[in-house]
Amino acid sequence: MSMIEHEIQVLKSEIVDMWKLVSEQMRDSMITLLKMDKQLASETVATEKQVNAMELKIDRSCESIFALHNPVANDLRLVLALLRINYNLEKIGDIAASIAKFVKKTQGYDYTPLIESTQVLQMFEEARDLLDDVRLAFEKEDVQLAINIFKRDKSLNELNKTARSVIINEIKKDPEHVEELLKMLSVIRKLERAGDQSKSIAEEIIFFIEAKIVKHGHKKNS
């Protein structure tokens, strides 16, 4: 194995570790919302430091590979893709931490009926599944699996629209609690963005395997 192959293997392994950590963070964040568990919420927020540290380490690993090994062709595309996937994962980690912070700060208002009517837990499941499935696409270098993510992100977007309508109606019915309702709207919006981040990751996977740029609606070679 050449030096660059070794470095790339290490980098892939680092990104998969970060991926798994962010997935756990999303799972914990979902449980905190389900149970309104402030203790677990604190622990989930604390994980953010670990995710951030991993992001910085992966950034430096990518930088080293560029500087020392001059990657070209598929190696270059892979390192570029990993640099961007690293960013996407850190953003999903931020989303998980941010939802946990919301749970930590809740006081007095009972979110249980709203959690049910907005199907926010279903959105959470779907966002998590997207993250795990796009990791599978990466590990198997499977373009079709990556393409499947786009359709499923659309379903998440539909859930988001439905949830927004529910909240808007609640605000009309219960304007005294508009602040609490808007906070839930923010949670829903964040989950939709988590889906977008997974979709971006899928685009990067297609780029590194097939040298095709599919972001922003492009369907062409790089």
Added chain:
Amino acid sequence: MNKIESKNLDFYYGAQHALKNINLAIKENTVTALIGPSGCGKSTFLRLFNRMNDLIANTKLTGEILIDNKNIYAKGVNVDALRKQTGMVFQKPNPFPKSIFENVAYGLKVNGIKDRKEIEERVETSIKQVALWDEVKDKLKKSAFELSGGQQQRLCIARALAIQPSVILMDEPTSALDPISTSKVEELIYELKSKYTIVIVTHNMQQAARVSDKTAFFYLGELVEYNTTKEIFTNPKVERTQNYITGRFG
């Protein structure tokens, strides 16, 4: 317009089939890099353009090499005139055992230029073209061997330019030079391409990526892939090319 073209080109050293059916066109005022592992035929191919391989016994060529649309291997071709048109720079700087001035003037004198003023002007122009003038203008009578390796190589390029070729052939021109000299020669290649068509053999992939417009990858005498340098180094179409440029073999 194609400055150089090879058509159905095969070349043999005795029984050894060194180049196999090479079809490649090089546009005017471009830099083309020839890359590939040792023994793949890239230097052999380069030497076809000035018929240097004629000096090797028991070789055979089939097919055509065209420069300015004329087959340079046709009967009756003036090989001396061809070699005036195609300057060559080698891996190891090889200045003549003469002064700096005489190194560059020699080619002019051998080609019948006698006018002293013209010789001086063309020597100065050539040495300025390679960005060496300021370093040597006050010591033109000194031996070329007093120059550093990088300066000697630039002097050799000036020597080639003095006879006003239209093509410059470079066979690993910087492999014996330090990084700063290498950088100066690469800058020079970039500047020269507006006036010359340059073909460079290099083992240094990063150099090929830096200096060339198009890159040709050779392997075991075959032209495996030929494309813009950007495509070769970002998205090569042939797996063997990708394996070579990513260091998986060679």
